[in-house]
Amino acid sequence: MKMQRIRIKDVAREAGVALSTAALALRDDSKLREETRRVVREAAARLGYVYDRSAAMMRSGRSHTIGLLVCEITNPFYAELTAGVEEALDQAGYVTMLANTAESAERQRRMLERFREQPVDGVLIMPATGTPASLSEELRAWQLPHATVVRSFRRGAHAGPDNRAGTRLATEHLLALGHRRIAFLGGAAKNSVSTGRWEGYARAMARAGLTPEHLPCRTDIGEASVVAEALTAKGPTALVCFNDSVAFGAGMGLQRGGRMPGRDVALVGFDDVREAAHWYPPLTTIRVAPHVIGQAAARVLLHRITDPAAEPLREILPPALVIRESCGAQQRRAA
Amino acid sequence: MKMQRIRIKDVAREAGVALSTAALALRDDSKLREETRRVVREAAARLGYVYDRSAAMMRSGRSHTIGLLVCEITNPFYAELTAGVEEALDQAGYVTMLANTAESAERQRRMLERFREQPVDGVLIMPATGTPASLSEELRAWQLPHATVVRSFRRGAHAGPDNRAGTRLATEHLLALGHRRIAFLGGAAKNSVSTGRWEGYARAMARAGLTPEHLPCRTDIGEASVVAEALTAKGPTALVCFNDSVAFGAGMGLQRGGRMPGRDVALVGFDDVREAAHWYPPLTTIRVAPHVIGQAAARVLLHRITDPAAEPLREILPPALVIRESCGAQQRRAA
DNA sequence: TCATCAGAGTGGAACGTTCCAATTCGACCG
DNA sequence: CGGTCGAATTGGAACGTTCCACTCTGATGA
Structure with missing residues (x-):
């Protein structure tokens, strides 16, 4: 009693053409007259034909x-x-x-x-x-x-993304705001992303005649917050963060330590995830879309x-x- | 010069068995002797045979x-x-x-x-x-x-998730903390989730002899923050939020309005997304895993x-x- | 000695497309 | 009027599995 699937063969019979003609028509091949294609399309619709990719996949x-x-x-x-x-x-x-x-x-x-x-x-x-x-x-x-x-x-x-250019932008912005003690937070792993982001920051610092400073931590909100909470007023006045997650963690750590991001310490993230704009305070970051x-x-x-x-x-x-x-x-x- | 793909047929020849035997062996079918299966497996490995699901898909x-x-x-x-x-x-x-x-x-x-x-x-x-x-x-x-x-x-x-049970839990918690003016924020859409969450809240309120209050807004951080910012000291002292996103928006709106979530207004979210724990202040919410x-x-x-x-x-x-x-x-x- | 049986392996037809070569049919050209 | 051409259509062989029915072999029992 179960109705069986409709195949190209059935469509061809219904439309009164050969199997290969029907196949061509269903792919809307220009070798066929528009009229023929229409007839086949209509037959297919009438029967409720469903294309079977698995067969096509195998043959092609x-x-x-x-x-x-x-x-x-x-x-x-x-x-x-x-x-x-x-x-x-x-x-x-x-x-x-x-x-x-x-x-x-x-x-x-x-x-x-x-x-x-x-x-x-x-x-x-x-x-x-x-x-x-x-x-x-x-x-x-x-x-x-x-x-x-x-x-x-x-x-x-x-x-x-161009990681180097990103952290360069971030660092130069902080330099322009007058910061001198700018540290790089996060990014301990040895991969193309970590090295790129570190280099962009480090070179911008070097060009400004300043020594780069690395605050390593795993890419993890919790770890970042711990590192940031330990920072005192004697520490860096600005942080270039490996990514937004790290920045969020840092922000939380700073607040726990009684210091407000944006007022007491400048914070820049990387990625511009959706949450960045809705954080409090909204996160300055590098957008890589x-x-x-x-x-x-x-x-x-x-x-x-x-x-x-x-x-x-x-x-x-x-x-x-x-x-x-x-x-x-x-x-x-x-x- | 391009080497062609190895098929079951090739494996069968290499192993000195019939095609269907090789197929059975590769599926590790118990109808075959372990010895035969081993021989075929080894032949397949030697030739670098790769199973082709598209053919299997079509036939089976x-x-x-x-x-x-x-x-x-x-x-x-x-x-x-x-x-x-x-x-x-x-x-x-x-x-x-x-x-x-x-x-x-x-x-x-x-x-x-x-x-x-x-x-x-x-x-x-x-x-x-x-x-x-x-x-x-x-x-x-x-x-x-x-x-x-x-x-x-x-x-x-x-x-x-059991939406009704979730908001009931949230509401009862706030009631236990002594709140009386508890509003439900968000969830304007007419779907199974919205109605479930609203009902859980509304029934808990009713059981406590209180009238439920709906602050409708779209499920969107921005909208929620606008609604929350408009709330004054005369408004509700606690908010059951449609979900964590809405709660985040509400938290931001409250802070803009000079009121701190957790101190001035109680806030409960729904979903327990990863960010909830790392928000400042960390968000009380309903975990649905x-x-x-x-x-x-x-x-x-x-x-x-x-x-x-x-x-x-x-x-x-x-x-x-x-x-x-x-x-x-x-x-x-x-x- | 012969039927029966189970276990192990085999042969070949599907599955529903695509692809290619072949065919048909006018139209056009010399 | 035969030959060539292009457009439109056709026929049938792949593609690499799975599935089913079949064969083969040796053991068992009457």
Whole structure:
């Protein structure tokens, strides 16, 4: 009694054309007369035909599916980025396969193997901390088109923010406000992001004839707040934070220590996550527009898939300084 | 010069068995002798065989793929939930196809059609605002196994928090602290979540012989802060907020108006997003463990797929009150 | 000695597309 | 009037699995 699925074959019979004609018509191929296409389309609608991608996938070898490996989707920055990727891929007619590696290199590896079997047309990867350097070559050996996002391999397609330029902007802003004792908070890991952000800060300090100062801590609100609470009036007057999470932690620590961000200590974040604007006091930060990075990443990967012989693209997106209240610029101007 | 893919056929030849034997061996089927399985496994490893799911999918009609429709992935609550779903599905051997509907019913519809074509074995859906009531029957007509998450249809498989119990907990806590003028902030939309949360609050108030008071506003930090800033000393002494976002907005508005949450006005949120603990002051809220809901949702859907004849499961998860500082309980205890 | 049986392995037809070569049919050209 | 051409359509072989029915082999029991 269960009604069976309608296939192209059935549509063809209903429309009175050959199977391959119907298939062509449903793909709206220009080789066919508009009239024929219409007739087939109508027959398909009448029967309630549903395209079966799994068969197409098998025959054509293309799945119109992209694997997305997110290092930590519960981090708002990466969530936003994921939304950008998904949106751009959808617009290009691709479906996103999601895997949250939760910063586990082992899980990342497992998911890559699954994606390879699936098979996906390509993968977008935000390498988990602890990713072996060999992964890049391995993917190449697999012939699996891929691009990195935010965190990068040495070579290959990539989309991410210009970290160096970001912390340079932040540091120069604080210098312009008259600060001299500016410390860099957070970013202990050895990866492309950490080194980039540190360098931008350190070079700006050096150019101003000042010595950079590193307050290391893990990228974690709790840890950052502990480090910040320990800071006294003798400490730095301004903090360039590794990212917004660290800045939030720092702000909380400072308040616990009885000092108000923006009044007693200047604070600049990095990322401009949605919460930054709604924090109290609103956080001055570096906007890198994760949504835009996500879209760029999708573009870069699709280029790689469409034109595998071409040089891999690297899109380094320029950041912008967003001045709010945590850096104290407002108060200074008012005074 | 390009090396071609290795198929089961090649593995079979290498192992000196028939194609179907090799296929059985690779699935580790107990019909085969352990010895045979080993030989085939080794041959596969030697050749670098990669399983091709797209062919399996087509022949068997099962894709081991689930479509996940998230209403707004940039919302940390849903991001966390997504992580839970993905983790549980992965453990069960399923891959997650992600679509962020961004609260657009039209986009949601389009993505459902894609998922149907893909084809996925089932969909997990957090209905976007404005989802027509007919969607539920339509999915049934499509014969597409589905379950709702957080927001629910009237019937069908579902996993989500017990909203009524949550706001009841919040309200009773505030009553116990001695508050009498307690208002409910936010939740203007007409959906299962809004009505549930309102009812839990309103009934608790009624039981205490008090009249409930609704301060409507959209679920948006900005709007909530405007409403809260307008509140004066003559207004309510405590706010039960629709969710943590609204509570954050309210906290910000209160501070702008010169009043400190937890000292001048008691504030309780709903959801316990990661930021709640790190807010200043830390937010008292209702924990619903989005990660757990996500896992439950995956379970409920897989049950539906495995056993379509059985009654759809509905998992309503009990919330917990998390007391931090924004409700003023600490101060009160200290005094 | 022969039927029966279970265990182990085999052969080949599906699954629903896409792809390519082939065919049909006028129109046009010399 | 035969030949060539392009546009429109067709036929049928792939694609790499799974699934089912079948064969083969040796052991068992009457």
